[in-house]
Amino acid sequence: MKLFINGEEMIVPDNVTNVEKLLDYFNLNNKAGIVERNQVIVDRSLHAEESVTNEDRIEIVHFVGGG
Amino acid sequence: MKERYSRQILFSPIGEKGQQKLSEKHVLLIGAGALGTSNAEMLARAGVGKITVVDRDYVEWSNLQRQQLFTERDAVERIPKAVAAAHRLREINSEINISGEIMDVSVQEIEELVEGVDIMIDATDNFETRMLLNDASQKYKVPWVYGACTGSYGLSYTIVPGQTPCFSCLLGAVPMGGETCDTVGIISPAVQIVAAYQAAEALKLLVEDYKSLRRNLFYFDIWQNQQSTIKVEKLKKDDCPSCGQASTYPNLDPVNLSRTAVLCGRDTVQIRPANKKKRNLDELSDRLQAVEGGKVEGNTFLLNLTIEGRRLVAFQDGRVLIHGTKDISEAKTLYNRYIGG
Numbered sequence: 001m002k003l004f005i006n007g008e009e010m011i012v013p014d015n016v017t018n019v020e021k022l023l024d025y026f027n028l029n030n031k032a033g034i035v036e037r038n039q040v041i042v043d044r045s046l047h048a049e050e051s052v053t054n055e056d057r058i059e060i061v062h063f064v065g066g067g
Numbered sequence: 068m069k070e071r072y073s074r075q076i077l078f079s080p081i082g083e084k085g086q087q088k089l090s091e092k093h094v095l096l097i098g099a100g101a102l103g104t105s106n107a108e109m110l111a112r113a114g115v116g117k118i119t120v121v122d123r124d125y126v127e128w129s130n131l132q133r134q135q136l137f138t139e140r141d142a143v144e145r146i147p148k149a150v151a152a153a154h155r156l157r158e159i160n161s162e163i164n165i166s167g168e169i170m171d172v173s174v175q176e177i178e179e180l181v182e183g184v185d186i187m188i189d190a191t192d193n194f195e196t197r198m199l200l201n202d203a204s205q206k207y208k209v210p211w212v213y214g215a216c217t218g219s220y221g222l223s224y225t226i227v228p229g230q231t232p233c234f235s236c237l238l239g240a241v242p243m244g245g246e247t248c249d250t251v252g253i254i255s256p257a258v259q260i261v262a263a264y265q266a267a268e269a270l271k272l273l274v275e276d277y278k279s280l281r282r283n284l285f286y287f288d289i290w291q292n293q294q295s296t297i298k299v300e301k302l303k304k305d306d307c308p309s310c311g312q313a314s315t316y317p318n319l320d321p322v323n324l325s326r327t328a329v330l331c332g333r334d335t336v337q338i339r340p341a342n343k344k345k346r347n348l349d350e351l352s353d354r355l356q357a358v359e360g361g362k363v364e365g366n367t368f369l370l371n372l373t374i375e376g377r378r379l380v381a382f383q384d385g386r387v388l389i390h391g392t393k394d395i396s397e398a399k400t401l402y403n404r405y406i407g408g
Contacts, residue, residue, distance in 0.1 A: 006288075006293050006295055007293060007295060008293065032238050032239060032240070034237065034284070034297055034299065034302070036297050039298075041297065041298075041299065041301060041302060044239050059295055059297055061222060061284060061286045061295075061297055063194075063215065063222070063237070063238055064215045064216065064217045064220065064221075064222070065191075065192060065193050065194050065197075065215060065217075066192055066215055066216055066217040066253055066332070067098060067100055067101065067102040067103075067189070067190050067191055067192045067214060067215050067216065067261075
C-alpha cells in the first residue's frame with residue numbers, strides 16, 4: 001500500500017490496516033504524539049478503528065523532551 | 068527610538084510602538100541550555116525590558132557545541148548556567164534588566180517566578196517541568212511557547228490560555244522515557260530552528276500582534292528535509308484538568324512531582340531533598356575533605372566530590388547532582404553515603 005507520510009511517499013505492508021498498526025509498524029506507539037489522516041486529526045482513543053487506505057496522506061508528529 | 072533597534076523598528080509589524088511595548092515586557096525563560104541561550108540572546112538583542120533566566124545546572128564541555136552564551140572558561144570553572152548566561156546577556160545589552168536564577172523549578176518556584184511575567188518560554192529538557200509550566204500558565208493566564216528538539220527533529224507550539232488547547236490537551240498522558248539528547252544526540256541547527264520559532268512567537272505576543280500568531284503545531288526534521296504543521300484546535304478538551312471548565316491544575320500539586328530526575332544529555336541523576344533549606348557548603352566541604360579516596364573542589368556556588376568513579380555536585384539550594392549513573396537507587400545510595408539527607 002502506498003502512503004504519503006509527513007509528505008514523503010512510502011510503501012507499507014498491506015496488513016497495516018489502521019492507525020494503531022501504522023504506529024506499531026514505525027515503532028511509535030509508546031510515544032506521545034498526534035496523527036492526522038487526510039488533514040483530520042485522529043482521536044487518540046480511535047487509533048485502532050481508523051482505517052488506513054491506499055494513497056492516504058498521514059502526518060505523524062511526536063513530542064520530545066530535549067531542549 | 069534608539070539606533071540599536073532601528074532595523075527592527077523599520078519592520079512594520081513592530082515599529083516604534085512595538086519597540087516601546089517590548090521595552091516594558093518581562094519574559095521568563097525556564098532553562099538555559101541550547102534553546103534557552105538561543106532564545107535569550109535573540110530577546111536580549113531585541114530589547115525586551117526584563118528577562119529572567121532560570122536553570123538548575125552548570126556549564127560543561129558537552130554544552131559548548133550548541134549552547135551559544137557559554138565559553139570554554141565557563142566550562143572549566145563549572146559556572147552555573149544561569150550566572151554565565153546572565154553575565155553574557157548583560158555584555159550584549161546593558162540597557163535591559165537581566166536576572167539569572169540558579170534554581171530547580173518546581174511548584175513553589177514557578178508560582179513565585181510567574182508573578183508579573185508577560186510570557187514564558189519553554190527551554191526545559193523534560194516533560195515534568197513543561198507540565199508545571201503548562202498549569203502555571205493556565206492558572207495565572209500567562210501564555211507560553213513550547214519548544215523541544217532531539218537529533219535533527221524539533222517542534223514548537225504556542226499556548227494561549229483561554230484560546231488554544233493546552234499542552235496537556237495535546238499530549239494526553241506524560242510519556243515515560245522516550246528520546247532524549249542522551250540517546251539520540253542533538254545538532255545545533257535543529258536547536259536554532261526551534262528557538263527561532265519560539266522567539267518569533269514571543270515577539271508577536273510581546274508587541275500584542277495576536278492575529279499573527281502561528282496557531283499550528285510546527286515540526287520538522289532538518290536532516291530528513293521534512294517540515295509540516297498540524298492544526299490542533301480541535302484537541303482542546305472541555306474537561307481538561309489543566310485548562311477545562313473545572314480546572315484543578317493537577318501539575319501544581321506537589322504530590323504529583325518526583326524528587327529525583329535523570330538529566331537530559333547526561334549520565335546524571337539529580338536529587339532534591341524534600342526539606343528545602345539552604346545547604347552550608349563550607350560545612351559540607353570540611354566533612355568531605357575527611358573522606359578517604361575522595362577529591363573535593365568547589366566555588367562560591369557549588370561543591371564537587373569525586374569518589375568511587377562518580378562525581379557528586381552539591382548546590383546551595385540543597386540539590387545534588389550525581390554524575391556517572393542513570394540509576395536512581397545507586398544515586399540515592401551515594402547521596403546518602405556522602406551528603407546525607
